[in-house]
Amino acid sequence: MSLTNETIKERLKAKFGDQLTNFEEPYGLLTFEAPKDLNLKVMQFLFDDEELRFQFLTDLTAVHYPGLAGRELAVVYHLHNLKDNIRLRFKVFTPVAQPDVFTATQLYSSANWMERETYDFFGINFVGHPNLKRILNVDEMTYFPMRKEFPLEDQTRIDKDDAMFGRGSGGGAEAASHEIKAGQGADEAKG
Amino acid sequence: MSVEQHIKLPEGSIEKTTTTLNLGPTHPATHGVFQNILELDGERIVSAEQTVGYIHRAFEKLAERRPLYQITTLTDRLNYCSSPINNMGWHLTCEKLLGVKTPKRVDYLRVIIMELSRISDHLICNSVVGVDSGAFTGFLYVMQYRELIYEIYEEVCGSRLTTNMGRIGGFERNFTSAAWEKIEKFMAEYPAVLKEFENLFTRNRIFMERTIGAGPISADRALNYGFTGPNLRAAGVDYDVRVHSPYSSYEDFEFDIPVGSTGDCYDRFLVRNGEMWQSLRIIEQAYRKIQEFKGAEADVYHADAPAYYLPEKKDVYTKMEALIWHFKIVMGETEIPPGEVYQSVEGGNGEVGFYLISDGGRTPYRLHFRRPCFIYYQAYSELTKGSMLSDAIITMSSLNLIAGEMDA
Numbered sequence: 001m002s003l004t005n006e007t008i009k010e011r012l013k014a015k016f017g018d019q020l021t022n023f024e025e026p027y028g029l030l031t032f033e034a035p036k037d038l039n040l041k042v043m044q045f046l047f048d049d050e051e052l053r054f055q056f057l058t059d060l061t062a063v064h065y066p067g068l069a070g071r072e073l074a075v076v077y078h079l080h081n082l083k084d085n086i087r088l089r090f091k092v093f094t095p096v097a098q099p100d101v102f103t104a105t106q107l108y109s110s111a112n113w114m115e116r117e118t119y120d121f122f123g124i125n126f127v128g129h130p131n132l133k134r135i136l137n138v139d140e141m142t143y144f145p146m147r148k149e150f151p152l153e154d155q156t157r158i159d160k161d162d163a164m165f166g167r168g169s170g171g172g173a174e175a176a177s178h179e180i181k182a183g184q185g186a187d188e189a190k191g
Numbered sequence: 192m193s194v195e196q197h198i199k200l201p202e203g204s205i206e207k208t209t210t211t212l213n214l215g216p217t218h219p220a221t222h223g224v225f226q227n228i229l230e231l232d233g234e235r236i237v238s239a240e241q242t243v244g245y246i247h248r249a250f251e252k253l254a255e256r257r258p259l260y261q262i263t264t265l266t267d268r269l270n271y272c273s274s275p276i277n278n279m280g281w282h283l284t285c286e287k288l289l290g291v292k293t294p295k296r297v298d299y300l301r302v303i304i305m306e307l308s309r310i311s312d313h314l315i316c317n318s319v320v321g322v323d324s325g326a327f328t329g330f331l332y333v334m335q336y337r338e339l340i341y342e343i344y345e346e347v348c349g350s351r352l353t354t355n356m357g358r359i360g361g362f363e364r365n366f367t368s369a370a371w372e373k374i375e376k377f378m379a380e381y382p383a384v385l386k387e388f389e390n391l392f393t394r395n396r397i398f399m400e401r402t403i404g405a406g407p408i409s410a411d412r413a414l415n416y417g418f419t420g421p422n423l424r425a426a427g428v429d430y431d432v433r434v435h436s437p438y439s440s441y442e443d444f445e446f447d448i449p450v451g452s453t454g455d456c457y458d459r460f461l462v463r464n465g466e467m468w469q470s471l472r473i474i475e476q477a478y479r480k481i482q483e484f485k486g487a488e489a490d491v492y493h494a495d496a497p498a499y500y501l502p503e504k505k506d507v508y509t510k511m512e513a514l515i516w517h518f519k520i521v522m523g524e525t526e527i528p529p530g531e532v533y534q535s536v537e538g539g540n541g542e543v544g545f546y547l548i549s550d551g552g553r554t555p556y557r558l559h560f561r562r563p564c565f566i567y568y569q570a571y572s573e574l575t576k577g578s579m580l581s582d583a584i585i586t587m588s589s590l591n592l593i594a595g596e597m598d599a
Contacts, residue, residue, distance in 0.1 A: 027531075027532050056414055057417055058535075059559065078544075082430055082435075109416045109417075109570070110417025113568075113569045136247040137244065152252060152255070
């Protein structure tokens with residue numbers, strides 16, 4: 001329990017200097033950013049260091065930020081030191097035009113499928129991965145569906161009859177209002 | 192005299208010394224939609240290649256268009272043998288992001304529900320291991336107690352399998368007296384049943400010979416493969432999220448973490464059985480703690496989080512504030528504060544994690560589920576290499592692979 005976020009930060013700073021940036025602690029979890037060429041070096045250091053021993057890869061995923069020019073895709077690693085029970089998160093950013101990031105499979109066998117999943121959904125090319133092919137989607141898919149340019153169905157569109165779902169407009173709403181009028185007519189006739 | 196051959200065999204099929212066997216996608220022994228392409232040398236497995244994704248439903252993408260409370264229904268469908276744990280995990284994630292502090296009674300109610308789900312999850316897994324090794328009795332025998340657990344769910348939230356239980360901040364309603372009666376019945380009757388279940392299996396010669404040494408994994412490999420939960424503990428690593436990163440007031444409870452040593456099917460079975468006993472202990476403690484609440488505290492079942500917790504219907508009809516909140520919540524018009532949060536809970540299969548990024552909109556910017564099944568299933572080919580085909584089947588059920596969790 002001796003290991004604290006401060007110690008980890010100092011050790012990393014001592015080793016990598018100013019190359020690691022954006023140190024934060026949202027909800028107590030140490031978070032930082034590494035240049036994408038260094039991701040493996042950082043992980044190797046965190047894995048091997050006598051004191052740090054981040055030898056458990058909890059999670060690996062990606063996030064797409066289309067607004068950040070030149071660093072659209074972020075690969076996010078969650079590591080865990082089980083002995084001292086402390087977690088950290090670090091990110092590498094990569095341009096969407098050339099999304100090459102080194103693979104972590106040599107360090108963590110668990111990274112294999114997590115990287116395949118990340119490739120499948122975001123198109124991150126994990127350099128050195130032994131079997132980088134789609135895992136959850138069909139092999140014939142030609143795009144990377146979790147990127148932001150593939151929105152789910154747009155709820156503001158007006159060319160669909162959604163009247164029965166309470167958000168109709170255009171043709172749907174008209175049809176619905178006809179029904180209401182007809183209903184009112186019937187009531188009047190009764191009255 | 193040469194024999195004329197009329198059947199054209201595929202190129203190279205005579206020279207091939209191994210048999211390719213497609214196990215799945217819909218094989219009755221796989222308990223879910225998995226495909227395994229096995230290379231067999233006689234009955235020994237030379238290599239196995241897993242194919243997953245048959246029931247992928249794009250939950251992470253769907254979640255990007257849903258307000259927080261509508262995502263609970265997606266989490267139901269991850270590990271559907273213990274959906275309440277996923278539901279609670281999701282609520283805890285939201286509460287962490289929103290800074291909602293839940294009262295102790297809510298935490299304890301959640302603990303009861305989560306431990307009941309753990310029991311039902313382990314019960315199914317262990318009894319199915321029995322079925323796959325030829326012992327059907329245990330499976331039928333314990334089913335009525337899973338049924339009782341599902342009846343408790345019904346009393347608490349109205350549904351059984353995909354529960355959508357609880358809300359951000361607590362439960363949608365207090366536990367009814369019928370729910371408490373069923374929980375008491377469970378606490379009173381289940382220990383004898385579990386004991387009898389253990390008598391059927393634990394020292395059963397046939398069962399032991401079928402499971403000991405089947406699909407073993409060392410602690411090092413298990414950690415490297417990202418194992419968590421009972422499968423990791425069976426390999427001898429005492430990592431449990433409930434202890435290492437306590438949530439929902441688990442620090443108030445006293446319980447042991449059963450561990451194995453060899454990480455084979457038998458150890459996994461024993462660890463799950465041990466955990467069921469510990470879950471019973473936790474439920475009993477939680478039940479006693481809840482009895483101790485007096486006065487107004489004894490009826491608390493949700494936190495004070497008006498922006499996210501639906502107000503009572505009678506307030507909606509009579510109070511302006513409540514009506515506004517009701518409208519905003521139902522229409523999904525509540526802005527989520529920006530932030531980035533990772534929250535994990537100890538699910539039936541291991542660490543179920545939720546990585547939620549909010550950019551201040553009404554829906555998550557990104558939500559990622561850490562699904563323990565998906566991560567440890569990749570070890571399957573290493574676990575089964577060189578073993579018999581029937582061991583591969585039993586290894587698969589003892590890993591407790593749930594297709595819904597794997598494919599998200």
